[in-house]
Amino acid sequence: MSDKQSGDLRGVFHPRSIAVVGASSDPRKSGAKWVAGLRTAGYSGPIYPVSSGGGTIAGLRIYRSLSEVPGDVEYVVASVPARSVLQLVDECIAKRVGFVQFFTAGFSETGSHEGEELERLMLERARRAGMRIIGPNCIGNFCPAAGIPLGPSPLGKIGTPGKVSFISQSGGIAAKLVEYGMARKVRFSKGISVGNCIDLDMSDFLQYYTADEDTAVIGAYLEGTRDGRRWFQTLRKASDVKPTVIWKGGRTEAGAAAARSHTGSLASSAPVWSAMLRQAGAIEARNLEELTDCLLLLQQLGPIRARNVGIVGGLADGGGGISVSGSDACNDNGLAVPPLERKTRERLLDLIGEVGSILRNPVDVSPAQFKGVDTICEAVRVVASDNAFDILMLQEDVDIMHSYLGIPETREVNTFLARLPGEMNKPLVVVLPGGSEEMVRVEVEEQLLTAGIPVFPTMARAARAVALISGRPK
């Protein structure tokens, strides 16, 4: 049995053992996928598949009931029909389970009286026994460091453990955040899909993350709250301690109508929500990309505050249009692009000359390519040392670098960039657009991220994230 106290949710993310109830030997069933995923991801505690049919799954014996399981069970993943949940709750209580997570849907979110009544009964029994419920209608916990993947997928992807933790009211959005976040190299500490959250809710997990030493950055997708007052109080406390990024689904009339059917969330006016998020000190994102961009920026740089941006485009060539559109992107998002100090401009003129360059801020250093890698790097270093701005956004076009400079030269420039933050007194953000040289781009992205530099696909996305984190979006 769990030794949890009220509010101690360690057992959700680091359970000593997990039983998957509804884990038939048919690998296509969700329960079976859950077992396979835990095995693949390397969960180190005992995994107990449970299904009335018996048999084996992923090399493990399937127990016919929870009571047959030989050891203690701290955490139960339940993938059973709604009609069986009350019986399962009783079995979990008898087995002295700490937490039970219900994948099962068909409760209050359908709007039916039966669904609501079932939830009430489950909760009543669990409360009496001191057992906690996650969901129903959710895909539950995620903890890379514990080898727990998100949801029922046999691939068991967990990525490299990190310091970003999230809460999601939607299992689908949680899965997308993990998938897309991993692709962008967001490293997660924990995640939870709360579903209908009849017991443990978003505030409980937000509170836990606020105190959790392994969490430095918090993200959330939600469509509504049952206890708005507690949520905003908890959010304020969280935001005081750790940067917290919130994406509210159902901001619009059509979105709110969909949210009622999805998570049973009641509509609330978008401007009111935005104002309350601001008051609570939270950062508001409008979609998956913005949420991921903010989490990545915070993971790499912490809670920066930027107002004035220095822009460098065209390390090797083609930086003119990027300088213009990058400036548009900054201004669009309430960021300024102030002129360089005179000494910087003079130094750049000496270094690379006027022809084909833009030396004002934005800076297009393209012509430096003709003088070689050292001149390119020196030009960037000169710009970086300017005091007119407090963050440097640099666009690197790997395709062009490759084609104009060559492979070893591209590597040299990136080795220089990876070291640059160490000699700068301001943060560096690199924009690395996709192109035809995807293998090289990924290599460069990895190198820069490892050096602590956040990497974005476009100037517009980078500017937006910097503005959001800095509390300056237009």
Place this chain on the structure above:
Amino acid sequence: MSDKQSGDLRGVFHPRSIAVVGASSDPRKSGAKWVAGLRTAGYSGPIYPVSSGGGTIAGLRIYRSLSEVPGDVEYVVASVPARSVLQLVDECIAKRVGFVQFFTAGFSETGSHEGEELERLMLERARRAGMRIIGPNCIGNFCPAAGIPLGPSPLGKIGTPGKVSFISQSGGIAAKLVEYGMARKVRFSKGISVGNCIDLDMSDFLQYYTADEDTAVIGAYLEGTRDGRRWFQTLRKASDVKPTVIWKGGRTEAGAAAARSHTGSLASSAPVWSAMLRQAGAIEARNLEELTDCLLLLQQLGPIRARNVGIVGGLADGGGGISVSGSDACNDNGLAVPPLERKTRERLLDLIGEVGSILRNPVDVSPAQFKGVDTICEAVRVVASDNAFDILMLQEDVDIMHSYLGIPETREVNTFLARLPGEMNKPLVVVLPGGSEEMVRVEVEEQLLTAGIPVFPTMARAARAVALISGRPK
């Protein structure tokens, strides 16, 4: 010599022969890359490298001067220093060249008197002889059907020829549009980077595209115009005939300041520009992604007008959050998400039931997965036949499909989707987010695009493009 008449720019895109002046035997030089690119891309006319040093490049003899070239030269790509341009203009005239394109920079864009004077002299001599100039400070022409890649890259990428033509004042943006457009499967007919456009300018090319049978959709990136009246008149005529998408760089104060240094364009107020674009019937994009998204949508569907959107999420699972955020994205962009007709809702209830589904519009058909592929397809067909909306946006998560349904089932669903537009009386747009199954995603994207369906990476991007094309952005 070219047989062009005034306004006949066929020789720019389908020249009978090309000389590259400044094509030294050093493969790292731009001129050499231009020659290599034309060879790789399969340009079928004679290519004449010219450089005073002689030698060979990419297996071709380098002529020491233009006059030494044995055959006629219709088009010259000039990659020579600014100090040599006047002499080259004279040599081109002597050789009865039709068009000369100057990669060379260092003219009026530097703001220097010498630069402006040089442009004036070049133009005067060319005009007198009836020779046309492209640039200077540009990367010139692009025509996949003629085997002409864009700019100096030995890779010579041209993609599959299509019906989308573009004009760009920035060579860098032109290159990015081609690179990113190809990745998204925009198929180009022609492109031109006009640079300082001292002779042939954006209006000339816009006029040519308007009449060009191989152009169905027009895109442009520009920072300003010298002759605004002519540009807007030409634009109005173009937009009357073919959908035309314009991205104006330098919309903001910082962007306009950068544009002055980049293409010498004078600032003009963003609202004034937007109003003029609307008046001219053009579509305004704000960045590379929006421009590409609009071009792709127009390529696939033509100039649609949509107001009411049907949304389907979660073919296999995880469609709830997407339904909510997709609705937000539509409303954010001025598109409505009206409720389904009652008969559609009743039919869906029969088919897949209420539990875990959203059957209102948006429609989350997730629970259909348990009944198999036929039920999923039938549910989508039922929604598609509803008359409440005039465009269907469907999100397919390949990762989830793959994991929940399996590979053959994913193929079955996509074969169904590829055929769906044939039985619908409204357009279909598919959202196919990136994930871990990139190989499968690309295969599905290819299949859907071939079937005429536009494919977008997110609901927000799809909704934005649909709204822009339909003249409804908020």
